[in-house]
Amino acid sequence: LETVCHxxxxxxxEFFYVYKALAHPETNGYVTPFTLAERLMQVKEAERxxxxxxTWLCDTMSxxxxxxxxxxxxxxxxxxxxxxxxxxxxxSDPDQxxxxxxxxxxxxxxxxxxxxxxLNIVPPPKVAARGxxxxxxxxxxxxxxxxxxxxxxxxxxxxxxxEVDEGYLKTGKGKLYIGFxxxxxxxxxxxxxAAPVHFELTPPRGVAITPTSGDGPKxxxxxxxxxxxxLLDIExxxxxxxxxxxxxxxxxxxxxxxxxxxxxxYTIDLAVDPDGGWASARHRRPPSKGNRSxxxxxxxxxxxxxxxxxxGPAQLMARIRANDKNHDGKITRDEASPMLKRFFDRxxxxxxxxxxxxxxxxxxxxxxxxxSTPRP
Amino acid sequence: xxxxxxxxxxxxxxxxxxxAAQPVNRDGQGAKRAASGQRVTSAGxxxxxxxSGKGPKIGDLLPDVTVYDADGKEFKLxxxxxxxxxxxxxxxx
Numbered sequence: 001l002e003t004v005c006h007x008x009x010x011x012x013x014e015f016f017y018v019y020k021a022l023a024h025p026e027t028n029g030y031v032t033p034f035t036l037a038e039r040l041m042q043v044k045e046a047e048r049x050x051x052x053x054x055t056w057l058c059d060t061m062s063x064x065x066x067x068x069x070x071x072x073x074x075x076x077x078x079x080x081x082x083x084x085x086x087x088x089x090x091x092s093d094p095d096q097x098x099x100x101x102x103x104x105x106x107x108x109x110x111x112x113x114x115x116x117x118x119l120n121i122v123p124p125p126k127v128a129a130r131g132x133x134x135x136x137x138x139x140x141x142x143x144x145x146x147x148x149x150x151x152x153x154x155x156x157x158x159x160x161x162x163e164v165d166e167g168y169l170k171t172g173k174g175k176l177y178i179g180f181x182x183x184x185x186x187x188x189x190x191x192x193x194a195a196p197v198h199f200e201l202t203p204p205r206g207v208a209i210t211p212t213s214g215d216g217p218k219x220x221x222x223x224x225x226x227x228x229x230x231l232l233d234i235e236x237x238x239x240x241x242x243x244x245x246x247x248x249x250x251x252x253x254x255x256x257x258x259x260x261x262x263x264x265x266y267t268i269d270l271a272v273d274p275d276g277g278w279a280s281a282r283h284r285r286p287p288s289k290g291n292r293s294x295x296x297x298x299x300x301x302x303x304x305x306x307x308x309x310x311x312g313p314a315q316l317m318a319r320i321r322a323n324d325k326n327h328d329g330k331i332t333r334d335e336a337s338p339m340l341k342r343f344f345d346r347x348x349x350x351x352x353x354x355x356x357x358x359x360x361x362x363x364x365x366x367x368x369x370x371x372s373t374p375r376p
Numbered sequence: 377x378x379x380x381x382x383x384x385x386x387x388x389x390x391x392x393x394x395x396a397a398q399p400v401n402r403d404g405q406g407a408k409r410a411a412s413g414q415r416v417t418s419a420g421x422x423x424x425x426x427x428s429g430k431g432p433k434i435g436d437l438l439p440d441v442t443v444y445d446a447d448g449k450e451f452k453l454x455x456x457x458x459x460x461x462x463x464x465x466x467x468x469x
Contacts, residue, residue: 001464004462005462008462012459012460013459013460013461013462014456014459014460014461014462015461015462015464016456016461016462016463016464017464017465017466018443018463018464018465018466019465019466019467020465020466020467021467022467022468022469023467023469024469025469026469027469028468028469030468030469036444036448037448040444040446040447040448042467042468043446044446045468046467046468047446049468054464055445055446056445056446057443057444057445057446057451058443058444058445058446058448059443059465060441060442060443060444064441064442064443065439065441065443065453065465066465068431068432068439068441069431069432069439069465070430070431070432071430071431072431072465073465073466073467074464074465074466075431075464075465076462076463076464076465077432077438077462077463077464078460078461078462078463079438079456079460079461079462079463080460081457081458081459081460082457083437083438083454083456083457084435084436084437085432085433085434085435085436085437085438086434086435087434088431088432088433088434092464092466097462101460101462104460105460277469
């Protein structure tokens with residue numbers, strides 16, 4: 001997409017990214033912002049990580065533009081000089097966009113390759129240890145609830161995410177997920193030398209929640225950024241009032257040299273937040289015995305036998321290598337599937353126009369456990 | 377660069393689970409992808425159906441919505457006129 005911008009901006013085409021509500025909160029640690037200022041900080045973070053030449057816009061906190069454009073997470077529109085829409089897509093498609101613009105304003109030939117732009121995608125920040133507190137296993141699909149952080153002079157360094165499972169939504173009896181996630185835009189971490197995170201909640205009349213308080217784990221590492229998560233039992237849907245929740249924790253910012261206690265309160269509506277996104281990273285299936293990749297559909301106890309369509313590194317490697325149609329050990333751009341073409345320049349580290357097994361392995365290794373590196 | 381800044385996780389992108397259901401008014405790409413044998417997930421179908429019935433259509437003006445620029449100043453979407461403009465929505469995840 002950046003190459004399309006590079007080629008067609010000189011022809012008078014203007015390019016905007018609209019930064020909107022997170023589609024997959026928790027991926028790479030990013031969490032739903034509570035204020036416009038925080039969403040704008042995420043825009044700056046996206047600019048910093050991508051080095052994009054697009055002009056960035058930021059949707060309102062009530063997600064007006066997302067709703068007005070049809071609620072798609074990655075839609076794409078082309079507007080003519082009169083302001084009328086001439087192209088609309090559910091998902092951005094740079095190849096097709098290039099063809100569209102060629103028909104509208106004339107082709108750019110040859111197109112600029114991604115390698116010519118020397119784009120430098122910066123990894124997400126990691127201010128402290130990660131992976132020291134095991135993630136909570138949440139059974140089945142869940143839906144985010146609408147939460148209201150109370151006004152606080154202290155930023156919400158740790159942000160609450162609350163979800164209920166389908167059992168609760170269908171029958172009024174199920175599970176309530178409560179997670180406190182350190183917001184990476186503040187470059188903060190938990191202070192594990194102090195008391196662990198503690199929460200207390202008050203259910204509304206007609207709703208029972210068990211337990212109503214909890215403490216995070218004691219962690220040996222002095223600092224980390226893993227979420228503190230709790231799975232509670234919840235029963236009763238006839239609430240007219242929200243859940244009240246108070247959380248206490250200690251946060252530190254090493255760059256600014258402070259550690260401080262924080263107490264913050266929320267109300268939680270027992271209503272699904274349609275703009276809350278889906279925490280896909282949390283719902284990924286854990287590794288099973290004999291299948292270190294944890295791929296969906298893999299058979300426990302049969303290492304090396306992994307059906308296609310899984311999501312682990314081995315499956316990813318197999319799927320990418322399946323593009324090697326002439327079996328010469330390399331995948332050229334012509335051989336690559338449309339989907340692989342979108343990743344081609346990130347995988348082709350030496351920019352020689354062919355992907356080798358080693359480059360695929362390096363790409364998979366570097367993408368991290370839940371990489372969704374922002375991609376213009 | 378990659379196709380989306382706010383799509384599914386990378387692995388899901390490569391597995392083409394949701395892309396198969398892409399409706400494209402201009403080029404019918406969704407049907408082309410379905411014909412190629414790529415999987416169409418229920419989530420992708422739902423998104424595609426929702427999108428096809430919502431939002432502005434070809435020939436419509438952009439929504440009359442005020443958003444913000446990267447510095448937090450108000451920006452009226454309908455001020456986008458006078459030249460061809462590409463608008464892509466996305467986020468960090």
